[in-house]
Amino acid sequence: MNAHETARRLMAEAFGCSPEEIADDARLGHQPGWDSMSHMRLVLALEERLGRELAPEEVVSIRSLDAAARLLA
């Protein structure tokens, strides 16, 4: 599973939907289920996957599926 697929799966788990429901261009504020609490779950899931806490600059960069994938690459 590549970084993009992993990011999609983590997003789906955080948002409570299936990976197929995560749009290819999923963006903060434009993806159903992406709210303040699911955003927190997503950030924590990324950190658990990476095995480290994200730097502040990384935290504020998580605005899209692509951005989440770049962190995992």
Next chain:
Amino acid sequence: MIVLPAFEWQPGLLLRTETARFLIRSLTSQDATPRYVGWWNDPVVQGQLRQPVRNWTQTEAQRHIGRFDNRSGFHLGIFPHGESLPIGFFTITAQPAMRLATTATVLGEQGWWGKDVPLEVRGHMLHFIFGALGMEKAKGVIHGRNLPSIFNSEALGFRCEGILRGETLGQDGKRIDAYLYGLLKSEWESMHERT
């Protein structure tokens, strides 16, 4: 047909407006209820602002409310429709000479956390800030890794303009980063032209 939000306000007088779920109005000394005073003395609530508990009495809370002149400073209660007590407050501190307003949202009633209250309230009040109040930039500071607040700022179109490392001290004595978010009126207008 687009219906713009309505705001009952004249400079120096109490402000009142409504969203889908809330009445938002200027707090007065009568709003210094045990609930309101309790927020200032609650470490969890004050932790949102990375502030220590104030140990305020009702008199001190009333004095705080009285500091806001409803001209350049607003301390607005957030009241669910039909309820007489607020669940939190929204504060605007304007610098008219700079046409710059700083905002802050505090939800004292934890049962409302995670229910997109700041998104609804702040999004609504931006119409006032960029409209009747005449501001050209709105900004806010997020203390520490307040991930829901970061989301709320990003979702409203605010941009992270900087991160001040170790800017404040947390209640546990550790240094905490401060995230600076800003939104220009031109950016906000562009977003609303597209919707």
